[in-house]
Amino acid sequence: xxxxxxxxxxxxxxxxxxxxxxxxxxxxxxxxxxxxxxxxxxxxxxxxxxxxxxxxxxxxxxxxxxxxxxxxxxxxxxxxxxxxxxxxxxxxxxxxxxxxxxxxxxxxxxxxxxxxxxxxxxxxxxxxxxxxxxxxxxxxxxxxxxxxxxxxxxxxxxxxxxxxxxxxxxxxxxxxxxxxxxxxxxxxxxxxxxxxxxxxxxxxxxxxxxxxxxxxxx
Amino acid sequence: xxxxxxxxxxxxxxxxxxxxxxxxxxxxxxxxxxxxxxxxxxxxxxxxxxxxxxxxxxxxxxxxxxxxxxxxxxxxxxxxxxxxxxxxxxxxxxxxxxxxxxxxxxxxxxxxxxxxxxxxxxxxxxxxxxxxxxxxxxxxxxxxxxxxxxxxxxxxxxxxxxxxxxxxxxxxxxxxxxxxxxxxxxxxxxxxxxxxxxxxxxxxxxxxxxxxxxxxxx
DNA sequence: TAGATTGTTAATCGATTAACAATC
DNA sequence: TAGATTGTTAATCGATTAACAATC
Numbered sequence: 079x080x081x082x083x084x085x086x087x088x089x090x091x092x093x094x095x096x097x098x099x100x101x102x103x104x105x106x107x108x109x110x111x112x113x114x115x116x117x118x119x120x121x122x123x124x125x126x127x128x129x130x131x132x133x134x135x136x137x138x139x140x141x142x143x144x145x146x147x148x149x150x151x152x153x154x155x156x157x158x159x160x161x162x163x164x165x166x167x168x169x170x171x172x173x174x175x176x177x178x179x180x181x182x183x184x185x186x187x188x189x190x191x192x193x194x195x196x197x198x199x200x201x202x203x204x205x206x207x208x209x210x211x212x213x214x215x216x217x218x219x220x221x222x223x224x225x226x227x228x229x230x231x232x233x234x235x236x237x238x239x240x241x242x243x244x245x246x247x248x249x250x251x252x253x254x255x256x257x258x259x260x261x262x263x264x265x266x267x268x269x270x271x272x273x274x275x276x277x278x279x280x281x282x283x284x285x286x287x288x289x290x291x292x293x294x295x296x
Numbered sequence: 297x298x299x300x301x302x303x304x305x306x307x308x309x310x311x312x313x314x315x316x317x318x319x320x321x322x323x324x325x326x327x328x329x330x331x332x333x334x335x336x337x338x339x340x341x342x343x344x345x346x347x348x349x350x351x352x353x354x355x356x357x358x359x360x361x362x363x364x365x366x367x368x369x370x371x372x373x374x375x376x377x378x379x380x381x382x383x384x385x386x387x388x389x390x391x392x393x394x395x396x397x398x399x400x401x402x403x404x405x406x407x408x409x410x411x412x413x414x415x416x417x418x419x420x421x422x423x424x425x426x427x428x429x430x431x432x433x434x435x436x437x438x439x440x441x442x443x444x445x446x447x448x449x450x451x452x453x454x455x456x457x458x459x460x461x462x463x464x465x466x467x468x469x470x471x472x473x474x475x476x477x478x479x480x481x482x483x484x485x486x487x488x489x490x491x492x493x494x495x496x497x498x499x500x501x502x503x504x505x506x507x508x509x510x511x512x513x514x
Numbered sequence: 515t516a517g518a519t520t521g522t523t524a525a526t527c528g529a530t531t532a533a534c535a536a537t538c
Numbered sequence: 539t540a541g542a543t544t545g546t547t548a549a550t551c552g553a554t555t556a557a558c559a560a561t562c
Contacts, residue, residue, distance in 0.1 A: 087529060093495035097475070111543065120480075123543095124531050131545055139544040140538040156495050157502030171393045179389065185494055225501065250501050252494060257315070262338075266504065268497035270490055276403055276470060277311035277374050279486035283443065283468050284375030286484065305553060329519065341519095342555055349521055357520040358562040 088129045094119060095129070096152045103149045111142035158186045165224045165248075167239055168231035169194040169209050172254060176230060177205035190222060212242075219246040229253040240267075306347045312337060313347070314370045321367045329360035376404045383442045383466075385457055386449035387412040387427050390472055394448060395423035408440060430460075437464040447471040458485075 098118045102110055112130075116123040130136055130143075136151050137143045153159050164187050166173055173192070182189050193212045194200055200211050210218065227243045229236065229251050236255035243251055243261070250266035253259060256273050316336045320328055330348075334341040348354055348361075354369050355361045371377050382405050384391055391410070400407050411430045412418055418429050428436070445461045447454060447469050454473035461469055461479070468484040471477060474491050 085529065089496065089499060092499060093489075093492035096495060097491075113543085122531065124533090125529090127543090127545065128530075135545055137544050138538060139536070140542045142543065155499065155502075157498040158495075160498075160502055162498070162501065171389075171397065175389045175393065180490070185491075185498060187494075187498075226497070249504070250497060252497050266497065266500050268493055268500070270488065270493045271311070272398070272488055273315075273403070274311035275486055275488045276405075277314060277376075278307065279444070279468060279470050279484065280375040280378075280380070280403060280405075281307060281310060281373065282484050282486070283380065284373075284378060286467070303553065331519085340555065342557090343553090345519090345521060346554075353521055355520050356562060357560070358518045360519065 084132050088132055091119070091121075091129060092152065092156060096149075096156060099145060099149045099152055102145045107145050109142050110145055110148070112137070115143070161186055161188065162225040163188050163190050163222065164226040164228055164252075165190060165215075165218075166192040166207075166228045166230060167194075167212065167215070167243065168229060168235075169196070169199050169204065170230065170232070173228075173230035174204050176228065177207065187226065189228075190224060191218060212239075215242065216246050219248060224248050226250045226252060229255055229259075231255065233257050237261075302350050306350055309337070309339075309347060310370065310374060314367075314374060317363060317367045317370055320363050325363050327360050328363055328366070330355070333361070379404055379406065380443040381406050381408050381440065382444040382446055382470075383408060383433075383436075384410040384425075384446045384448060385412075385430065385433070385461065386447060386453075387414070387417050387422065388448065388450070391446075391448035392422050394446065395425065405444065407446075408442060409436060430457075433460065434464050437466060442466050444468045444470060447473055447477075449473065451475050455479075 095115075098115060099110075101118075112123040112126040116126045119126065127135075127137070133151065133155060136148050164182065166177060166189060169177070169192050173194075177189070177192060189205075189207060192204065192207045192209045193215050194209050195212045199209050202209055225248070227248045227250070229239060229243070231239050233255050236253070236257055237260045240251060240253070240255075240259035240261045244265045248265070251259065251261070251268070253267060253269050254272075256269060256271040259267055261267065313333075316333060317328075319336075330341040330344040334344045337344065345353075345355070351369065351373060354366050382400065384395060384407060387395065387410050391412075395407070395410060407423075407425060410422065410425045410427045411433050412427050413430045417427050420427055443466070445466045445468070447457060447461070449457050451473050454471070454475055455478045458469060458471070458473075458477035458479045462483045466483070469477065469479070469486070471485060471487050472490075474487060474489040477485055479485065
């Protein structure tokens with residue numbers, strides 16, 4: 079594998095490649111060409127080949143890509159073949175949904191504990207884990223050393239909680255808070271932002287209306 | 297306003313600009329320079345000015361940007377000054393969270409109805425709306441003409457439901473299904489994908505480990 | 515006026531596309 | 539072998555950064 083430094087744009091496409099290839103794999107497809115894959119992805123075939131060649135290339139001239147092998151390589155690149163442990167911090171409505179129904183195992187992630195500050199939920203079991211008091215996080219993290227914290231607290235509490243997570247030595251946060259956490263320079267932070275997404279849609283909707291009214295369809 | 301065609305990269309930054317400026321506005325900040333804003337955003341001052349100049353520029357030499365005016369312009373550009381109506385389709389756990397606690401009004405969006413196929417939830421009230429049978433969507437849409445459908449159904453049902461939404465003439469979907477819907481060429485689709493986000497974090501975590509082990513800190 | 519800071523132009527950098535030799 | 543399709547090189551396109559004249 080070339081270790082040059084993978085372009086950001088390529089990394090951003092990796093999850094979608096994996097989704098496409100996973101679908102092909104599930105439908106027992108044996109091989110796929112860059113042309114076919116490019117259709118599924120909505121990009122050019124040239125780009126598919128260029129992207130894969132960043133990692134050394136997984137294809138065979140005249141044949142294309144073996145789906146099974148391609149899937150394995152993408153899983154390896156994405157780190158899905160590693161086993162990571164995660165804790166969930168913030169067991170409100172969103173946190174509880176994640177505990178109950180998100181398929182962490184599919185991503186090589188083991189959810190080993192959940193934390194909250196609300197006495198009403200502390201001690202209850204949701205999904206497969208018991209919810210613990212957040213003030214036990216520090217001693218817990220010393221023993222179990224989780225790879226990831228899933229942050230599902232309200233925006234107000236997010237930076238403070240994130241600091242705690244970073245302080246106890248957890249190296250990454252998957253955050254649903256949708257705001258800067260203030261620890262981005264110390265540990266890895268990946269955001270799922272509902273509001274950023276909605277704002278982009280709002281923008282596109284407005285633009286489309288403006289364009290439509292300039293060139294009325296008749 | 298220049299109507300050249302705003303670069304995609306600029307559009308992707310608009311929500312974050314708005315968040316920053318909203319924070320400044322709330323803390324009664326009167327003016328802000330591109331340098332200050334660039335620190336908050338984690339980008340260069342040059343880029344801030346370049347970005348705003350796409351829309352004609354909102355600043356004043358020697359002064360910077362008036363926060364109140366900048367906020368207004370960003371709201372206008374993002375379409376938040378428009379009033380849009382939305383319906384929610386899929387009232388499972390995630391759908392119900394959105395009904396109960398997402399602040400749609402903040403985004404100029406009025407949630408006017410919710411739909412599901414499950415008899416157990418049809419007829420119940422969640423948040424401010426009553427949940428209706430999905431088979432009433434068509435007649436409903438003819439009368440109310442919603443601007444947006446929020447899609448919170450499971451991945452399996454997503455493409456079929458999306459087709460229905462497009463067929464009844466709703467021009468945009470905010471989707472939590474995290475998979476292609478098959479209507480992207482007919483109407484606007486904006487995705488919130490938990491899995492794509494988690495996969496990116498998984499990748500970054502793996503890369504960091506590899507880098508760390510190459511250059512051990514000692 | 516002098517200092518500050520914009521908007522814009524030009525230079526650099528990175529990402530995408532096109533073309534084709536290599537080869538299965 | 540002939541056809542297909544990759545991986546890679548070169549060309550194009552778009553986005554970011556640097557520099558500075560304009561001007562508040």
